[in-house]
Amino acid sequence: MNIHPSDLKPETQEARDALDTLRDWAAKASDEEINALDPAVARLLPGQADYPVMSHVYPTGFVSDEAYRATLPDLQNGPASLIRGARAQIQHVGISNFRLPIRFHTRDGGELTLETSVTGSVSLEADKKGINMSRIMRSFYAHSEKCFSFSVIEAALEDYMSDLESLDARIMMRFSYPVKILSLRSGLQGYQYYDIALELVDEGGVRNRYIHLDYVYSSTCPCSLELSEHARRTRNQLATPHSQRSVARIAVQSVPNEDCLWFEDLIDKARAAVPTETQVMVKREDEQAFAELNAANPIFVEDAARLFCEQLQDDPRIGDFRVAASHQESLHSHDAVSVLTQGDTFRASSLDPHFFATLHHAG
Numbered sequence: 291m292n293i294h295p296s297d298l299k300p301e302t303q304e305a306r307d308a309l310d311t312l313r314d315w316a317a318k319a320s321d322e323e324i325n326a327l328d329p330a331v332a333r334l335l336p337g338q339a340d341y342p343v344m345s346h347v348y349p350t351g352f353v354s355d356e357a358y359r360a361t362l363p364d365l366q367n368g369p370a371s372l373i374r375g376a377r378a379q380i381q382h383v384g385i386s387n388f389r390l391p392i393r394f395h396t397r398d399g400g401e402l403t404l405e406t407s408v409t410g411s412v413s414l415e416a417d418k419k420g421i422n423m424s425r426i427m428r429s430f431y432a433h434s435e436k437c438f439s440f441s442v443i444e445a446a447l448e449d450y451m452s453d454l455e456s457l458d459a460r461i462m463m464r465f466s467y468p469v470k471i472l473s474l475r476s477g478l479q480g481y482q483y484y485d486i487a488l489e490l491v492d493e494g495g496v497r498n499r500y501i502h503l504d505y506v507y508s509s510t511c512p513c514s515l516e517l518s519e520h521a522r523r524t525r526n527q528l529a530t531p532h533s534q535r536s537v538a539r540i541a542v543q544s545v546p547n548e549d550c551l552w553f554e555d556l557i558d559k560a561r562a563a564v565p566t567e568t569q570v571m572v573k574r575e576d577e578q579a580f581a582e583l584n585a586a587n588p589i590f591v592e593d594a595a596r597l598f599c600e601q602l603q604d605d606p607r608i609g610d611f612r613v614a615a616s617h618q619e620s621l622h623s624h625d626a627v628s629v630l631t632q633g634d635t636f637r638a639s640s641l642d643p644h645f646f647a648t649l650h651h652a653g
């Protein structure tokens with residue numbers, strides 16, 4: 291019978307010598323080198339004998355049943371003694387920017403399914419360690435299949451407060467909302483996308499709804515227009531006023547009213563305030579119209595804030611509001627900015643250091 295050398299069992303002394311070699315190596319090896327060893331080998335080292343041998347193969351067939359789940363550590367629901375740092379209430383704790391498709395009604399009776407970024411958070415009492423994070427998403431998912439309306443989101447908010455036993459809760463939904471807009475003169479149409487955010491906040495038992503809209507427009511400087519005309523008139527010198535892409539972030543408190551405040555209504559108000567919205571489909575006749583429209587509506591950044599304010603302040607569907615405008619001046623190496631608020635909701639002596647920087651819309 292042919293015996294292959296690998297079939298030969300090493301002599302016991304050889305095995306002992308190999309173990310001594312391993313242990314001599316281990317005595318000089320670093321922890322990293324020891325930890326990198328195959329657990330079955332590491333177990334042979336002194337003091338490692340009781341080290342349990344663990345499988346490195348993923349157990350595809352393992353089922354986590356209710357009884358097993360009950361054995362899992364649940365740190366976030368642990369005793370207050372686990373709290374690290376100050377024993378202070380946390381105003382917002384949750385998950386930011388989980389995304390899912392949400393269906394929205396349009397003002398003309400249609401429906402749009404849009405990618406929506408959701409941020410959900412709840413308050414946490416000072417003596418509680420943490421929240422069950424997954425419930426922030428699970429509560430929202432339970433309602434997300436229904437067509438959007440603030441009342442659907444209110445149902446998710448109710449779940450937050452009951453599932454997470456929280457006093458306050460907040461849901462923010464951000465999406466880009468397409469609206470077909472007509473060109474100025476050629477009759478062409480194209481889609482304009484509006485960055486919109488909805489906030490639903492329940493704080494101290496008071497519930498509020500907020501809508502945020504970014505409106506992008508061209509601002510032509512009135513002073514520069516006058517100076518250009520002055521050069522033409524007095525010196526027959528051609529001159530053009532500086533104009534620039536500008537952004538107004540309009541935030542309104544949507545107050546319950548039998549008449550719904552549609553996204554399209556807010557967009558219409560913005561256009562009524564500052565008609566020089568950036569265009570989508572532009573032929574030469576449209577470009578000429580745009581030049582005339584800008585000449586007819588020159589605005590400083592102060593004018594912009596007040597023009598938007600004028601469109602918001604007398605609408606019974608709108609409570610407190612804030613207009614933040616940024617003109618990315620083509621004359622300067624900086625932006626001209628303004629913030630106008632009405633009511634206490636958005637009044638703030640401190641502004642996020644990056645707030646104005648977010649009022650830039652790339653093409």
Ligand SMILES: Nc1nc2c(ncn2[C@@H]2O[C@H](COP(=O)(O)OP(=O)(O)OP(=O)(O)O)[C@@H](O)[C@H]2O)c(=O)[nH]1
Pocket residue numbers: 364366420421422423424425
């Ligand atoms: N509270 C909290 N949880 C976190 C954080 N980062 C990750 N998590 C994890 O979020 C995961 C899901 O949390 P839970 O919703 O409590 O999961 P669960 O306990 O199985 O869910 P329930 O069955 O509803 O209790 C946990 O594994 C946490 O470790 C954090 O910063 N805070």
